[in-house]
Amino acid sequence: MRTVTLEGRGAFDEWRDAARALLADRVAPDQVRWQLSGEGADLFGAMLPETEPVDVPSGTAVPKGFIEAAEAAICHTDPDRFSLLYRILWRLQAERALLQVSSDPDVSDLVRLIKNVRRDSHKMKAFVRFREVDAVQAGRRRFVAWFEPEHFIVARTAGFFQRRFTDMDWLIATPKGSAAWNGRDLKSSQEPAARPEAEDETDELWRTYFANIFNPARLKIKAMQSEMPKKYWKNMPEASLIPDLIAGAERRVAEMAERQASQPPAFHERLQAQWRGREGEEASVDLPPLERLRHEAAGCTRCPLHCHATQTVFGEGPKDSEIMFVGEQPGDTEDLAGKPFIGPAGRVFDEAVAAAGIDRTQVYVTNAVKHFKYERRGKRRIHMRPDAGEVAHCRWWVAKEIEIIRPRIVVALGATAYLSLTGESRPIAEVRGMPIPMQEGRMLLVTTHPAAILRMPDPDLKARSLEAFRSDLQGVRRLFDTLPAL
Known part of the structure; x- marks a missing residue:
């Protein structure tokens, strides 16, 4: 009987060296007694990544797959891991395809050790x-x-x-x-370490983060404890919140149900409600031109976008405005309220207009596309850019707005608005800030859309873009002061 003593703390090379010597001496697995340093117990060993194949003096070499498997299994604390690996190594000399036999008891045990080690490594990364x-x-x-x-x-x-x-x-x-x-x-x-004592403000950040991502409606306690076993809780600052979060889950679900988002009515039902009690288009005959156009647009079905939008979002402002701003399309807030430029991008627009010395109440604001285009992600509706066909369908409405209002200056906010007003698709940088003549002596100016500024991830770039946008609107004001009345 040969006795092999190892440290057994996850080092693959110490088991590899011992296995080489045993295999060279043709020592059978049942003639080897493995023990840990300082102990008399039987055991199995350890592993480290990226080592060369086990070449033995007899000229044989094990498959590469065994090295990778042994490097993982050796990290396990199972007291039989060393003898299992040597037994598989011994058998591989005669059974070269042994590792492909998943029903073999030794291979099955090896797979179990590897899975446990990988799971433990995953938990370490997470916790x-x-x-x-x-x-x-x-x-x-x-x-x-x-x-x-x-x-x-x-x-x-x-x-x-x-x-x-x-x-x-x-x-x-x-x-x-x-x-x-x-x-x-x-x-x-490989030596056991003492526990360091340290606390900082990140503990509170972890608790804040966990409290905000905790979804009581999806709480499954057994599944949670399977993914986050209790043995890890004592070293995780956010785990102190778990008992109270579980206890209050039912109450929070009820509160969430009361606050759930209301869904807009289906378009065809809303359209019927708008026209119910009216006599179709005859009801709009006596209205002023702009109001009649607004009334007609409310029932617009020129493109498929009307099927999913809450309502038509028409332009808004005085009928004799001398400056008209044309954006891309209504956003989520505008779609629900039926008013243009009242969401986050609208607030950026209002601030820039005021800074340029332009009276927001005296300008007309509208969009190239009158219905909200989006994709649904859960309960959220995420903005999607309208395509050229959808812009073309809505050009008639924008042209009629210009015809009725007769502004001296039209400002295109973004490439979609420029496409709607000119029929051309060009990069904003090529036409930005430069007066472009339009019909009847009016001028077109082009700048970016405030929503594009809000979506910029880089804070410095966002600040520079916002300053450039404000500068463009100041240019609108200067042009307005120099242009003659139409």
Whole structure:
């Protein structure tokens, strides 16, 4: 009987070296007794990634798949892992396709160990919580974390944290080893580490985040505890909220039901309601031209967009406005209220108009497309840009608005509005800020749409774009002061 003593803390190379010697001496698996250093118990060993195949003196070599499997299984804490791996290694000398036999008991046990190790590594990635410490070196912030894994997976998983948090120094301490990154070197130790004591404001951020993403309507306690076992809770700041969140789930679901979004009525029902009690188009004969046009647009079915929108969002402003602004299409807020430019983009527009010295109440605002185009994501309706065909269908309405109002200046907010007013599709940068003659002596100016500014992810770019938009509207004011009346 040959006795092999190993540290057994997840290091693949110590088992590999021992297995080489045993296989070279042709020692059968049942003639080997594996034990941990300082103990007399039978055991199985450890693993580390990226090692070369096990070449043995007899000239045989194991399949690459075995190396990868052994590197994972060796991280398990099962006391039989070393003997299982050596038994499979021994059998592979005669059964080269052994690893493909999933029904084999040894292969089945190997797969079980690998799955457990991978699951433990996944939990480590999900449940490690870094806390910042005061010390700063070379301008780099420093963080520590404490985690309690089931298996020896710290060195195996450390690369994930090095790639994700490469811009900070960190230490992850566990009872089964530790890993540290200093911006240059990733180091790991197999020795048990002491728990670092540290708290910072990120604990409260974790609690705030968890409280806001918790959905009581989808609460499944068993599934939650399967994905987030209780043994991890004590090291996660947000876990302190879980009991109260579970206890109040039923009440919060009832409150959510009371606050749920109301759905707009189907278009055909709304259209019938608009015309019920009226005599069709004859009812609009005695109205002023602009109001008659608004009345006709309420029943517009020129393109399919009317089928899903809440209502037609027509232009708004004095019938003798000398400045007309044309946007792209109504947004979610405008679609529900039936008024243009009252949502987030409308607020940006109002502020810029006021800063340019233009009286918002004396201008006419409308859109190239009169119905809201969107795609539904859950309860949200996400804006979709109208295509050229939809813009073409609505050009008649915009042309009639211009004909009735007779503005001196028309301002196109964005490429869709420019397409509607000119029939041309050109980049905004080519025509922005430059007066373009239109029929009957009026002038067209082009600028960006305020909604495009709001969607910019970069704060600096957003600030510059907003300033440029305000400058364009000041140019509108200057042009207005110089143009003669029509």
